[in-house]
Amino acid sequence: MTVKTLTKLSRRERQIMDIIHRRGQATAQEVMSELADPPGYSAVRAMLRLMEEKGYLRHFEDGQRYVYKARLAREKACRSALENLLQTFFDGSTELAVAALLDLSRSQLTPKELDRLSRLIEESRKEGL
Numbered sequence: 001m002t003v004k005t006l007t008k009l010s011r012r013e014r015q016i017m018d019i020i021h022r023r024g025q026a027t028a029q030e031v032m033s034e035l036a037d038p039p040g041y042s043a044v045r046a047m048l049r050l051m052e053e054k055g056y057l058r059h060f061e062d063g064q065r066y067v068y069k070a071r072l073a074r075e076k077a078c079r080s081a082l083e084n085l086l087q088t089f090f091d092g093s094t095e096l097a098v099a100a101l102l103d104l105s106r107s108q109l110t111p112k113e114l115d116r117l118s119r120l121i122e123e124s125r126k127e128g129l
Contacts, residue, residue: 009056012035012047013056016035016048017051017070017077019031019035020068020070021070021074021077025067026068027062027065027066027067028044028048029065031048031068048068056071056072057070085097
């Protein structure tokens with residue numbers, strides 16, 4: 001499975017992946033208990049099975065239960081989602097995305113966070129030379 005395939009997850013599949021990434025692993029019952037407006041247990045099991053067939057999840061057996069884990073690390077999934085966000089809303093421009101984020105959270109950023117962002121920008125500037 002490539003990182004790009006994560007952009008093809010449905011809204012419900014993304015919710016399930018978020019639960020599994022947050023927990024590290026989960027059974028169908030655990031996923032169902034954390035879903036907002038969950039479908040029935042059989043529907044959750046069917047979604048997990050389908051996501052496994054698509055290559056997003058794998059499972060192991062724990063007694064009578066199937067326990068599901070993500071095949072792709074959360075960091076790679078986040079990177080994929082960010083790449084999709086950049087392409088969809090910012091025409092692939094990191095600068096436009098960062099400017100929008102700064103505009104949204106300017107008053108919420110601490111001096112320490114602003115210093116870290118400045119350092120990261122300076123490091124990027126040096127690497128680009």
